[in-house]
Amino acid sequence: MLRLLLGRAGSSSVISLRRDGFAYEQRFSLVNIKLKWVKDRALDAIVAGEGELRAACLLVSILACDPRHCLPIYHLLKHRKQLGLSPDLRLSTFIRRYPTLFSEFPVIAGGSTVPWFCLTDGALKLHQEEIEIFQANETDLVERLQKLLMLTRDRILPLQTIDQLKWDMGLPNDYSFSLVPHYPQLFSFIHLPDDRIGLKLLCWDERLAVSQLQKSSLAAAVEHYHHQWQQQGVQTLGFPIRFTRGFGLKKKCMQWLEEWQQLPYTSPYVDASHLDPRTDVSEKRIVGVFHELLHLTLQKKTERKNVSNLRKPLGLPQKFTKVFGRHPGIFYISHKCATQTVILREAYDCEKLLQKHPLVGIRERYAAMMKEGLLNRSRGLYKSSPCKSQEEDKDHSLQELEFSTPYNILSEDNLDENLRAPC
Known part of the structure; x- marks a missing residue:
């Protein structure tokens, strides 16, 4: 059962979904399962x-x-x-x-x-080499920003929220005036109801609305390493799962996780307002959202506090960050550097990042x-x-002053002036 659950390293394992017993229960209620946290020295070393x-x-x-x-x-x-x-x-x-x-x-x-x-x-x-890499990979960085906004319900995020993620996503420190204004057909600065400045995506790109899990599933299917099950147009995909060496799973947890992997997969780029937040199906969608969000980062990790204010933009229920602790085979929470950093396990082989962006170099x-x-x-x-x-x-x-633009005091008349590059 464990081999069936974990599948091949770096790929997902999917089994036919049963309609009775445990699987049926997961469709209609959130199973009360708690998996323990086990220290992973290799992933801790990455954060430290x-x-x-x-x-x-x-x-x-x-x-x-x-x-x-x-x-x-x-x-x-x-x-x-x-x-x-x-x-x-x-x-x-x-x-x-x-x-x-x-x-x-x-x-x-x-x-x-x-x-x-x-x-x-x-x-x-x-630094000059870094600028050249930014320029060479500008299309990739713009698409990362597009996909981030496409994950939200209204395709809008406050600049302060994006600022918290810009290092992890590889965006230039001055992206709001060195990158965004070059794409007026894609992005627009807007005033939010709370007087902050937000960034809005102007057009939806269906080509980008495919999650990394779906891409990996398609690639694996072509190579005959992965099977996907569909019923009535609902796609079922399992997440790649890896545990820290020595991690022990009780039989009940193994059964729950096996059945959970078989539940329908809802793409993070589609409307999920019809899902009951009290079910494991909804929880799997939340896991999918953060699985995709971490794939938008260069090193497949970010501090937990960086996503704490994404609940409303992403349309997530209360206490949504509990999924990180409930799924230690997908996410690892490191407590190094006096913070909590969420890491996508599948992206690493011990301390080695499997897919390295030029900016990481x-x-x-x-x-x-x-x-x-x-x-x-x-x-x-x-x-x-x-x-x-x-x-x-x-x-x-x-020391109490902020480096970022004081968005809350900007007016519509001086918006462009305040977002102009200071150098």
């Missing part, structure tokens, strides 16, 4: 290795926007909140950890020394440069900076 990478890449992007590629500490402090660093870590301390990316020089101003930071030649060269090179800088610094190859963080102490209040 990215602890400070995002902050460093964002700082590189900010500094690269300046014509001199150099800014004072009090300017960088304005972006503090978006960096996601620990509150007790000084920004200047963080920047000085990575001398292969950032160099520092003091400037005397008002009788005190102010630290200025600029990009090293290596960081500037790597750039991020790995940033990580390698950061590691080299830490090692060189520990060997004493860099002198300690004579600068004191006096200005950082004076401007500590700037």
Whole structure:
């Protein structure tokens, strides 16, 4: 039964759906099954290795926007909140950890020394390569954004919600004015009822309205590795399932999961308002939505908090994130870096990402440069900076400022002006 349940690695297993007993019950009620969480060291290592990478890449992007590629500490402090660093870590301390990316020089101003930071030649060269990859993969990034909006009921998301996902999806940090305006036939900025600015998809692309699970199923069917069962036009697909080594399933859980895999699959791109949220059929649809959402990310993972405000746009019931815990064979929740990160298990072989986007390669090179800088610094190859963080102490209040555009104060008249690139 276990082999039937799990199927081949990386593929789904589907069996004929019975109408009696357990399968029938799942159609009309949500079965009360709870699977345990088991630590996965390989997937935890993926999250832990990215602890400070995002902050460093964002700082590189900010500094690269300046014509001199150099800014004072009090300017960088304005972006503090978006960096996601620990509150007790000084920004200047963080920047000085990575001398292969950032160099520092003091400037005397008002009788005190102010630290200025600029990009090293290596960081500037790597950033230029990153821009070239953005340009070469622009169509792919635009389609990811289209599919994200197509998952929602009204094809609309607040920019703040997209901002939370832009790193994971590979969107440029300044996507709202460097990418979106180039496609006026696809996207439009709109004012939401709560006075925020939202992004609306103007046209539906049927070519994109196919989930990754459906694509994989079709490919597997062609190779005769997968069988799909249909009744009255309803498609039945099972999700690829992998468990942490040593994960034990009780017989009751195995039976439930086997039957759950056989339930009808509802594409995340179709209207599911007719489904009763109290059933396992509805739960399978929710799993399908997040399965697809994670496939839209570069590394098939995102922080749990990034999807917490997607309930209404995606038309999901209350406590929808419980599906992550109920399906540990599909999703893994890592607790590293003082947060919860949801990872799609099928995308990894131990720590290896099976399908690597070119932007992931750039991020790995940033990580390698950061590691080299830490090692060189520990060997004493860099002198300690004579600068004191006096200005950082004076401007500590700037840490509360947001880097993102204050969408809530934009008016229709100044919308275009506020979304124009600052660099």
